[in-house]
Amino acid sequence: ETGVTQTPRHLVMGMTNKKSLKCEQHLGHNAMYWYKQSAKKPLELMFVYSLEERVENNSVPSRFSPECPNSSHLFLHLHTLQPEDSALYLCASSQRTGRGELFFGEGSRLTVL
Amino acid sequence: AQSVTQLDSQVPVFEEAPVELRCNYSSSVSVYLFWYVQYPNQGLQLLLKYLSGSTLVKGINGFEAEFNKSQTSFHLRKPSVHISDTAEYFCAVTPAGGGGADGLTFGKGTHLIIQP
Numbered sequence: 001e002t003g004v005t006q007t008p009r010h011l012v013m014g015m016t017n018k019k020s021l022k023c024e025q026h027l028g029h030n031a032m033y034w035y036k037q038s039a040k041k042p043l044e045l046m047f048v049y050s051l052e053e054r055v056e057n058n059s060v061p062s063r064f065s066p067e068c069p070n071s072s073h074l075f076l077h078l079h080t081l082q083p084e085d086s087a088l089y090l091c092a093s094s095q096r097t098g099r100g101e102l103f104f105g106e107g108s109r110l111t112v113l
Numbered sequence: 114a115q116s117v118t119q120l121d122s123q124v125p126v127f128e129e130a131p132v133e134l135r136c137n138y139s140s141s142v143s144v145y146l147f148w149y150v151q152y153p154n155q156g157l158q159l160l161l162k163y164l165s166g167s168t169l170v171k172g173i174n175g176f177e178a179e180f181n182k183s184q185t186s187f188h189l190r191k192p193s194v195h196i197s198d199t200a201e202y203f204c205a206v207t208p209a210g211g212g213g214a215d216g217l218t219f220g221k222g223t224h225l226i227i228q229p
Contacts, residue, residue: 042219043217043219045216106154
């Protein structure tokens with residue numbers, strides 16, 4: 001596999017469920033990101049990991065919990081979500097010493113009932 | 114902090130006509146600029162980027178953009194569009210020389226609609 005792979009592509013969950021989104025990059029990058037894409041709104045940067053350390057958390061509710069066990073894998077753990085959390089969640093990676101170019105996965109479409 | 118404004122949420126264009134998608138940014142520091150494209154049910158793909166040097170940059174699929182520092186703009190152009198160019202286009206910025214782990218700040222996107 002090449003590039004950035006996200007699973008699952010689609011997820012439907014109730015507000016009391018616990019689920020996780022997974023992202024894997026095969027590009028040798030050392031920074032990974034979670035973005036939230038909602039209709040009619042700019043992409044929102046949620047979390048940044050650089051060399052497996054979280055470097056940014058843009059006031060994201062605690063019901064979203066990221067995990068970066070190594071430079072190739074990134075998870076987003078979800079629990080007690082709200083319907084307004086329904087969105088496309090995009091994972092991206094880059095070189096920490098690069099020039100800002102991000103490589104994106106195809107996204108995980110989340111629907112919260 | 115940076116911000117990006119894409120004034121047009123939708124741009125309808127006839128096939129083989131030229132198109133310009135507008136992007137303006139605000140930043141207190143120098144920035145790198147990007148245009149990404151998102152086709153239906155897919156992630157974002159880089160079209161082109163401006164880092165330094167020539168203010169006219171060329172990208173994939175026949176697109177080009179011009180950086181105008183005085184007007185803080187980075188408009189995207191294509192001289193002749195095709196049906197396959199129908200997609201959402203995003204302009205983005207990041208601080209220049211920031212180490213590459215700052216993430217990108219995106220505009221709201223412009224939906225390019227190609228009419229036959």
